[in-house]
Amino acid sequence: MKTEVKICGLKTTEAVEHAVAHGASHTGFIFFPKSPRNIEPDDAGRLAERIRGRAKIVAVTVDADNDDLDEIVSALRPDILQLHGAEDPERVLTVKAIYGLPVMKALSIREAADLDRIDPYLGIADRFLFDARPPAGSELPGGNGVAFDWRLLDALDGSVDYMLSGGLNAENIGEALALTGARAVDISSGVESAPGVKDLKLMDAFFDSVRRAEAVRPRSGSKT
Numbered sequence: 001m002k003t004e005v006k007i008c009g010l011k012t013t014e015a016v017e018h019a020v021a022h023g024a025s026h027t028g029f030i031f032f033p034k035s036p037r038n039i040e041p042d043d044a045g046r047l048a049e050r051i052r053g054r055a056k057i058v059a060v061t062v063d064a065d066n067d068d069l070d071e072i073v074s075a076l077r078p079d080i081l082q083l084h085g086a087e088d089p090e091r092v093l094t095v096k097a098i099y100g101l102p103v104m105k106a107l108s109i110r111e112a113a114d115l116d117r118i119d120p121y122l123g124i125a126d127r128f129l130f131d132a133r134p135p136a137g138s139e140l141p142g143g144n145g146v147a148f149d150w151r152l153l154d155a156l157d158g159s160v161d162y163m164l165s166g167g168l169n170a171e172n173i174g175e176a177l178a179l180t181g182a183r184a185v186d187i188s189s190g191v192e193s194a195p196g197v198k199d200l201k202l203m204d205a206f207f208d209s210v211r212r213a214e215a216v217r218p219r220s221g222s223k224t
């Protein structure tokens, strides 16, 4: 089975079209003003129209209120809402009820106990996104280019559906996939030449590494 790849933080036509043409299953648009990847909802909507139906469109938000979500959902018409803040299970349920969209809840992971935070969202979040804890002083809850210890996911119940994220790049994705058996991955700064600037060659290198890792993956899909 092909690994799902989400290229996140897209801001240009070139980057969006390249990502999808080269195998991105998901495209991510960031709505967080402090991020170098922040995009206005109308601009994201225009970009998304170019690839709608060919890849899933993901709106990435951080503790957004209903007014902001209304604007984002109306302009982007996303397939998935990625909630990357401190949204509790009740808020996830509310967002799902209002917008009728699947929610991918991001959780930051640094130590084994962080996996306990999954439980309250089971049956509520449609999918999880596991990212690293932001480094001290970072203003960004994600997109920091920092990885966590992927071995922590050994303790994960195999039925938990998730995207692996945080500090992935063409050099480490093979090891990340081999260790975790992840079926879906998410990358942002690892395919950038500068914060917020997507690099098409780095994207190609990442897709190549994912395909190489798939070629040696056990057919059962079990972890190596």
Ligand SMILES: O=C(O)c1ccccc1N[C@@H]1O[C@H](COP(=O)(O)O)[C@@H](O)[C@H]1O
Residues within 6 Å of the ligand: 008, 009, 028, 030, 032, 035, 036, 037, 060, 061, 062, 084, 131, 140, 141, 142, 143, 144, 145, 146, 165, 166, 167, 168, 186, 187, 188, 189, 190
């Ligand atoms: O990328 C951002 O700037 C961002 C801002 C606010 C919330 C989430 C953000 N990014 C998410 O974090 C992952 C991991 O990023 P990276 O690969 O470590 O740079 C990214 O794919 C987004 O889902």
